[in-house]
Amino acid sequence: MHQFKKISLTLTVLFLCIATIFSGNVQQVEAAKDPLGLKAEAAILLDAKTGKILYAKNPDVILGVASMAKMMTEYLVLEAIANNKITWDQKVKINEYVHKLSAAPGLSNVGLTQGEEYTVEELYQAMAIHSGNAASVALAEIISGTEKNFVALMNKKAEELNLEDYKFVNSTGLNNSSLLGNHPAGNSDEENIMSARATAKLAYRLLTDYPEVLETASMPVLKFRDGREYKNFNWMLPTLIYQYEGVDGLKTGSTDFAGAGFTATAERNGQRFISVVMKAADKDERFSETRKILDYAFSNFGEEEIVKENYQVKKQKTLPVTKGKEDQVEIHTKEAINMVIKNGEKDNYKTVLVLDKEKLNKKGELTAPVKKGDKVGYLTIEPKEGKELGFLTKEGQKQIKVDVIAANDVEKANWFVLMMRGIGGFFGDIWGSVSSAVKGMF
Structure with a gap:
């Protein structure tokens, strides 16, 4: 029984020592984060x-x-x-x-x-x-x-x-x-x-x-x-x-x-x-x-301009337009995005484009007419790596979000042009079907 108590006391002391060491490590890690x-x-x-x-x-x-x-x-x-x-x-x-x-x-x-x-x-x-x-x-x-x-x-x-x-x-x-x-x-x-x-x-x-x-x-x-x-x-x-x-x-x-x-x-x-x-x-x-x-x-x-006014996303400078005189429209940001960031970290941010799905059809197209300045979505920024501490309020978060708008007008095509496009599309589909069938024969 005496031997058991001695072993128990030794284990307790050992446990406390280990706990103290780990506690010290945690404190050091926390201090390092600050x-x-x-x-x-x-x-x-x-x-x-x-x-x-x-x-x-x-x-x-x-x-x-x-x-x-x-x-x-x-x-x-x-x-x-x-x-x-x-x-x-x-x-x-x-x-x-x-x-x-x-x-x-x-x-x-x-x-x-x-x-x-x-x-x-x-x-x-x-x-x-x-x-x-x-x-x-x-x-x-x-x-x-x-x-x-x-x-x-x-x-x-x-x-x-x-x-x-x-x-x-x-x-x-x-x-x-x-x-x-x-x-x-x-x-x-x-x-x-x-x-x-x-x-x-x-x-x-x-x-x-x-x-x-x-x-x-x-x-x-x-x-x-x-x-x-x-x-x-x-x-x-x-x-x-x-x-x-x-x-x-x-x-x-x-x-x-x-x-x-x-x-x-x-x-x-x-x-x-x-x-x-x-x-x-x-x-x-x-x-x-x-x-x-x-x-x-x-x-x-210091405050930096992260995104310029009229900025265009490289892979999404235009949106397709249906029923218009033109088949696409250029899009860009309505305003610049400025934000207080750490010096030298401007390149650590990437742009994120979010299009308004309610403005697009199932094919991802706008429907003419499109007016210059029409909002088609928004653009925001986020760090390329890691996570930021964020903003105190939702209003603050909105300040790094800007509207993306149509850069020019696209008028609606007249009925004759739309009819001819429809006919052309109909025969185009037929020709495509025939071509596929002929290729299949050989």
């Missing part, structure tokens, strides 16, 4: 124009999002402004709860006095620049009556935007346990959660639908009515300690649960990128990780 070697738990890089994903690390792991959740609050405020539901100069009276939250220790805030009125614009700036949590709650209440109602609106909008991996439990991004006993939706220990992909999609939609968000997000300092100056927590903005050329937004976040995160956007020479870093070790690391991503973006990617 060209940037980021320390953050998850990250993603996008072309801001199309939402094309240029880099990703654990993009679908669901993590705490902290104050980056305020991007949804910003979206809903800007939407309410656009829909004339609220106005920038509308006054908001501060209640007891919002006042107390604005004075809570350890939270990012701009002090708000109970009973005093602040404009929507003042509160929005406090939220967007200094991540004011009490200001976020005040805005949520002016839009939806209560923060609980606003949280329902946040989740509804997230579904509309097809974010997929998300859960909003408050308007601020704080842990519910930090809200002085107020739990807008859920338990005290809940926190807003999202994946890097969902966070990037929210940022992408925010920038696309309301580009004016950058007017406030790009302000390095908030000069508030209390006479104080509040620094933007985005320390990569000009004049701040981690300033980076081109950065003009967007939102930071940090809690014990979420770690440190940062959704950044930067533009140089007309090229804009969006990056997300989630669960970095600390506030400094979220900026150093973002710098790595943006350096990688600006050094390695």
Whole structure:
């Protein structure tokens, strides 16, 4: 029995050693897959124009999002402004709860006095620049009556935007346990959660639908009515300690649960990128990780014309036409295809032509008349080898798809020509049958 235990213990130790070795190999393989070697738990890089994903690390792991959740609050405020539901100069009276939250220790805030009125614009700036949590709650209440109602609106909008991996439990991004006993939706220990992909999609939609968000997000300092100056927590903005050329937004976040995160956007020479870093070790690391991503973006990617306007596929420059004055028509792309790709990789893509079968008969012919500009299909591109990371949205995917059209008119032939062709075809078929029969005799 003692001998059996000894053998069992030896096997257990051996198993653990093997498991450790294999675990180490897996970690090495995973690290090798990440060209940037980021320390953050998850990250993603996008072309801001199309939402094309240029880099990703654990993009679908669901993590705490902290104050980056305020991007949804910003979206809903800007939407309410656009829909004339609220106005920038509308006054908001501060209640007891919002006042107390604005004075809570350890939270990012701009002090708000109970009973005093602040404009929507003042509160929005406090939220967007200094991540004011009490200001976020005040805005949520002016839009939806209560923060609980606003949280329902946040989740509804997230579904509309097809974010997929998300859960909003408050308007601020704080842990519910930090809200002085107020739990807008859920338990005290809940926190807003999202994946890097969902966070990037929210940022992408925010920038696309309301580009004016950058007017406030790009302000390095908030000069508030209390006479104080509040620094933007985005320390990569000009004049701040981690300033980076081109950065003009967007939102930071940090809690014990979420770690440190940062959704950044930067533009140089007309090229804009969006990056997300989630669960970095600390506030400094979220900026150093973002710098790595943006350096990688600006050094390695640019927009290229992959397919020219009026491009013709080599083996399919024409389509046959029946009942027309001509028996074929030239086809070409209506527009060019431009896409942000890695430098030097333009030749790594191939064209794919898809014809509209509903426009063709069983023989694959168009039927005259054909008008110049008539759509006959579409052309898209795909990598010759491997698989791309794809696009955040279906709309982005459509940007690498262009119509293929008829390059000229083909008029319908008159009845006499069609009749003569029919007769010619009839005798041609007979002659063909006779020729085959004669050949068969010999």
